[in-house]
Amino acid sequence: MSSELQDTLPPQTQACTPTLPGFTCGLDATLRLIAGKWKPLILYFLAQGGPTRYGELRRAIRDVSDKVLIQQLKELEADELVKRTDYKEVPPRVDYSLTPLGHSLAQALVPLCTWGTENMAEVARVYAERDSWKRGPA
């Protein structure tokens, strides 16, 4: 990594420069917001699709349960990354979209997605190996 690390670098005794409140560094702050099994996926999905209805999201993010999806959406909303719009219609209709803050975070997520795509074969291989010794040799 080149030396234009926005945080620190000097004689470092810590992972990053501690700055505000309780965060050890910017990465730490970010990680707390996106901690949650599906949050990054939700953000990323919303970044791609714009306002999305609950049911659509639910179907898009495979294997998530209602309880957890709702829960994480609420947290994202409380964290001001996502905006919930309730149309107060009679069969319920609600949609979710990114706030500007959420949108910028989603952008920061893009490199991770790109990395995963580019290295998917590698990652899959590693996983295959792990799974095989876990279940015992052939």
Add this chain to the structure above:
Amino acid sequence: MSSELQDTLPPQTQACTPTLPGFTCGLDATLRLIAGKWKPLILYFLAQGGPTRYGELRRAIRDVSDKVLIQQLKELEADELVKRTDYKEVPPRVDYSLTPLGHSLAQALVPLCTWGTENMAEVARVYAERDSWKRGPA
């Protein structure tokens, strides 16, 4: 609505292509590798400092316990993101460094760190609000 958003969306946010094994997309693949409370921090720290001895890492990443740090290092090693070097000296001496794969992942983490740094005030504010209603007003 089509759920095959991946190929119909704006090229700049579009980096997610569902293809291989059990991953829904690149982001999903990446997230599985860095899932773990301290993993991103470990990767980021190693990216900054080069080969680092265990004890140094331990002291750099505040509040991590031996058990967990070791455990996550092992997983990172199994995932071929980190390389462990044991000098087999008499008072134990070991150090950890990034593999090329790990290094590229660490690069992808940089925007998250940057985002966190740039929006730290915002994030801190949001957290303060949450904490206050959680514990009741002063």
Add this chain to the structure above:
DNA sequence: TTGGGTACTTACCAAAAGGTGCATACTTGT
């Protein structure tokens, strides 16, 4: 000899995270 440092390992636990299934109140399609 006692104490500290090195890099771990293990047993035991508490808390957090996530999942399941049922319920709601109302509408539309069959």
Add this chain to the structure above:
DNA sequence: ACAAGTATGCACCTTTTGGTAAGTACCCAA
């Protein structure tokens, strides 16, 4: 009439995660 879809809420429970405290084997300095 009845099933299905809509967006949740709630009680309950299992899995996962992380943490604590202790131990190991060895060396060096006081």
